[in-house]
Amino acid sequence: MELLQTETDIGLIRHKNEDAALAISHPKNKRIKLLLVADGMGGKAHGEIASKYVTSSIEKWFLNKESEELKDVEKTESLLRRLVKKINNDLIKEFGINNIGTTLTLALITYRKTIFLNVGDSRGYLLKDNKLIQITEDDSDVWSYYKYGGVRKDDLRYFSNNNIINACIGLSEELCRISTTIVKNDYDMLFLFTDGVTDLITDKKINKLININKKPDILKSIINEAVNINQHLHVPIRLLRKKYVNYIIPFRGRDNATGALYVKEV
Numbered sequence: 001m002e003l004l005q006t007e008t009d010i011g012l013i014r015h016k017n018e019d020a021a022l023a024i025s026h027p028k029n030k031r032i033k034l035l036l037v038a039d040g041m042g043g044k045a046h047g048e049i050a051s052k053y054v055t056s057s058i059e060k061w062f063l064n065k066e067s068e069e070l071k072d073v074e075k076t077e078s079l080l081r082r083l084v085k086k087i088n089n090d091l092i093k094e095f096g097i098n099n100i101g102t103t104l105t106l107a108l109i110t111y112r113k114t115i116f117l118n119v120g121d122s123r124g125y126l127l128k129d130n131k132l133i134q135i136t137e138d139d140s141d142v143w144s145y146y147k148y149g150g151v152r153k154d155d156l157r158y159f160s161n162n163n164i165i166n167a168c169i170g171l172s173e174e175l176c177r178i179s180t181t182i183v184k185n186d187y188d189m190l191f192l193f194t195d196g197v198t199d200l201i202t203d204k205k206i207n208k209l210i211n212i213n214k215k216p217d218i219l220k221s222i223i224n225e226a227v228n229i230n231q232h233l234h235v236p237i238r239l240l241r242k243k244y245v246n247y248i249i250p251f252r253g254r255d256n257a258t259g260a261l262y263v264k265e266v
Contacts, residue, residue: 003263004033007219009227011196012253018047018102019194019258020055029067034058035260036106037122039194041168050091050102050170057087058106073113073182080108080117081178084169091170101170105136105192109185109262116181120165123198125206127189132207135181139167151239154202158235160246162199190262193222196255200226219261227253 006021018040026032038054040047061083070076084104091100103120116124121138137143138156141164145151156162167177189210201209206222213221235247 001266003215003261003266004035005216005219005261006035006037006259007223007261008256008258009196009223009253011227011256014256016048017256018051019196019256020048020051020102021192021258021260022055022059023260023262024059024062026065026067026070027063029070031109031111032067032070033109033262034062034106035109035190035192035262036104037192037194037258037260038105038169039103039120039122039196039256039258041101041103041171046095046100047102050100053091054087054102054104054169057090058083062108070108070110073110073115076108076110077115077117077180077182080106080115081180084117084119084178085176088169088173088176092172095170098171101168101175103165103167103194104169107190107192107260107262109190112185114183114185114187114190116183118179118181119167119169119177122192122194125191125193125203126183126187127191127207127210128187130207130211132191132203132210134203135183137179138165139177139179140165154204155236155239157199157233157250158239158247159244160248162248163195188264189218191219192260194256194258196257197222197226197259199250199255200231200252200257215263215266218263219259223257223259226257 038051040051105122118136
């Protein structure tokens with residue numbers, strides 16, 4: 001028996017939840033599945049409108065697409081890219097440039113392969129052989145510190161500019177930068193998270209929560225950890241020695257926290 005789940009929490013300081021999530025099977029072929037999370041941009045007006053519009057548009061496309069068409073992974077990847085570009089243009093036409101935006105991370109599971117698509121800094125993960133593996137890359141200012149600058153991924157949460165992203169849907173044509181990755185379906189679980197989760201708890205902590213919880217409780221436990229549990233975080237000495245400036249210490253529930261989960265066998 002398989003498991004598809006979404007979970008979201010407004011957090012402890014936000015006045016509204018600007019995240020959206022989806023986890024569904026295709027109505028004509030249950031082997032084909034769609035999961036996504038979208039994090040509406042709090043620095044812009046009506047981030048929840050952007051995230052919900054993106055989610056509902058992709059859901060409608062998926063439900064109305066013939067399942068046979070989705071078996072061709074390369075073609076489906078191209079269709080997804082075109083769809084996201086169209087959604088981006090539609091939001092610009094409706095709301096104008098630089099007025100409304102959201103991140104997007106999705107996973108479309110076909111017979112033998114899974115397509116990950118990412119715009120922004122929400123994340124997609126796989127669990128394989130009890131090891132959590134991040135598949136997507138954050139399109140953000142601080143990700144380059146990790147990728148090229150020798151900074152640990154877990155330390156990115158402490159930089160004051162860690163909320164600055166270089167890609168999103170809805171602000172402009174230039175910022176709709178789409179990345180995709182295709183992987184084999186040889187994993188046990190698939191996770192998508194907004195940064196309200198991954199800014200607060202490390203991959204190691206997520207992996208631990210996966211191992212100590214029953215499968216139907218895993219996602220709720222992870223979201224609860226990000227929102228309600230004091231992580232006792234502090235800026236590591238290794239960062240202070242490098243003399244970077246403007247550090248911050250993330251605190252529990254500071255943002256909406258959202259996830260989507262697919263488990264092959266419960």
